[in-house]
Amino acid sequence: MAEQRFDDTAPASLVIRQPDDWHVHLRDGAMMTQVLAHTARQFARAIVMPNLTPPVTTTQLANGYRERILAALPPGSTFEPLMAIYLTDHSQPDDIAEAFARGVAVACKLYPAHATTNSAAGVTDIRHCHAVLERMERIGMPLLVHGEVTRREVDIFDREAVFIDEVLAPALRDFPALKVVFEHITTADAANFVRDAPAHVAATITPHHLEINRTSLFEGGIRPHLYCLPVAKRESHRLALRRAATSGSAKFFLGTDSAPHAIGAKESACGCAGIFNAPVAMECYASVFEEEGALGRLEGFASEHGPAFYGLPLNPRRIRLERRAMEVPATIAAGDARIVPYHAGASLRWSFAGLADQA
Numbered sequence: 001m002a003e004q005r006f007d008d009t010a011p012a013s014l015v016i017r018q019p020d021d022w023h024v025h026l027r028d029g030a031m032m033t034q035v036l037a038h039t040a041r042q043f044a045r046a047i048v049m050p051n052l053t054p055p056v057t058t059t060q061l062a063n064g065y066r067e068r069i070l071a072a073l074p075p076g077s078t079f080e081p082l083m084a085i086y087l088t089d090h091s092q093p094d095d096i097a098e099a100f101a102r103g104v105a106v107a108c109k110l111y112p113a114h115a116t117t118n119s120a121a122g123v124t125d126i127r128h129c130h131a132v133l134e135r136m137e138r139i140g141m142p143l144l145v146h147g148e149v150t151r152r153e154v155d156i157f158d159r160e161a162v163f164i165d166e167v168l169a170p171a172l173r174d175f176p177a178l179k180v181v182f183e184h185i186t187t188a189d190a191a192n193f194v195r196d197a198p199a200h201v202a203a204t205i206t207p208h209h210l211e212i213n214r215t216s217l218f219e220g221g222i223r224p225h226l227y228c229l230p231v232a233k234r235e236s237h238r239l240a241l242r243r244a245a246t247s248g249s250a251k252f253f254l255g256t257d258s259a260p261h262a263i264g265a266k267e268s269a270c271g272c273a274g275i276f277n278a279p280v281a282m283e284c285y286a287s288v289f290e291e292e293g294a295l296g297r298l299e300g301f302a303s304e305h306g307p308a309f310y311g312l313p314l315n316p317r318r319i320r321l322e323r324r325a326m327e328v329p330a331t332i333a334a335g336d337a338r339i340v341p342y343h344a345g346a347s348l349r350w351s352f353a354g355l356a357d358q359a
C-alpha cells in the first residue's frame with residue numbers, strides 16, 4: 001500500500017544494531033537450506049517455529065531440528081536458531097522444563113488446533129495445558145501464542161479479538177506471572193490489550209501486517225501471495241499496528257512470520273496461508289518506520305526490545321540499511337520448487353546493505 005509521508009530529514013543510510021527475528025518459519029529439508037540463508041543474512045538470531053510435519057513437540061525433536069538448521073547454514077554464518085516447542089494436549093511439564101533448563105528451547109508455542117498451517121496436533125482446549133503453563137510461569141519460560149479461536153461460527157476477521165476475551169485474558173488471570181508473546185498481532189484490539197497488560201506480556205508485528213490490509217488481498221483480483229494467518233484486517237487495524245510498532249514501547253518487537261510455501265501450494269484451489277518475506281524483511285520495516293517519521297525507533301523495535309523480553313544479550317554487530325532501490329525477484333528457488341517472495345517484482349525504497357563493518 002503506497003504511503004505518501006516521508007521524513008525528508010532522515011539520513012540516506014542507517015546503521016543499527018543487528019536485529020533478530022522473533023518469529024520465523026524455516027521449514028526443513030531442501031526448502032530450509034534455501035530459505036534459511038535469507039533469514040541468516042539479515043538477522044543474528046531467530047525463534048524458529050515448530051510447526052513441521054510431524055511437529056517439534058519434545059526436547060529431543062527440538063534438539064534435532066536445531067542441529068539440522070546449524071548444518072544447513074551458509075559457510076561462515078554465525079546465525080543462531082532459537083527453538084520453540086509445539087504444545088499439544090499431551091505436553092509434559094518435565095520435558096518442557098528440561099528443554100528450557102538445558103537451553104534447547106527458549107519458549108513454547110501454543111497453536112489452537114486447526115488455527116493455521118500444520119496445527120492439527122495443536123491444543124484443543126487450553127485447560128489441557130494447565131500443568132505445563134503452571135510450570136512455565138514458575139520457571140519464567142515464555143508462551144508464544146497464535147491468538148485465534150477456531151470455532152466455525154466465529155468470523156475469520158474476528159478470531160483474534162475473540163481469542164483475547166475467551167482464551168488469553170482468562171489464561172493471564174489463571175497465570176498472572178506467565179510471560180506471553182502475542183504473536184503476529186493484526187488488530188487494534190490486540191495492540192491495545194498488550195499495551196495495557198503488564199510488562200511480561202509483549203507482541204510481535206510482521207512487516208506485511210504493517211503494509212497491507214484486507215482490501216489488498218483482493219486488489220484487481222485474488223492475491224494468494226498476500227494470504228496469511230491471522231489474515232490481514234481492515235485499514236483502521238493496520239494503522240493501529242503502525243502506531244504500536246513505532247511507539248517506542250518495549251512491548252512490541254520484530255517477528256516477520258516469514259512462512260514460505262512452494263508456488264503451487266499458494267496458487268491453488270485451496271491455497272496455503274503464509275507470506276515469504278525473509279528476503280525483504282528489514283527493507284519493509286525501514287520503509288514503514290520512515291513513513292511514520294520514526295526511523296530513530298527502528299533499532300529499539302528490531303534489535304533491543306526482543307532481547308530485553310527474552311533476557312538475552314544485545315547483538316554486538318551492526319547492520320547498514322540504505323535508502324536506495326532494491327529490486328525484488330519474481331521468484332526464488334527453494335529445493336525443487338520456487339517461492340514467490342513478498343513484494344515480488346517490486347522496487348523497494350530501502351536496501352539491506354549487510355554488516356556495517358563489511359559494507
Ligand code: NCD
Binds near residue numbers: 146229273274
Ligand atoms: C504459517 C505457516 O505457513 O507455517 N502461516 C501463516 O500464514 N503465518 C503459520 C502461522 O504462523 O500461522
Ligand code: ZN
Binds near residue numbers: 024025049257259
Ligand atoms: Zn508463524
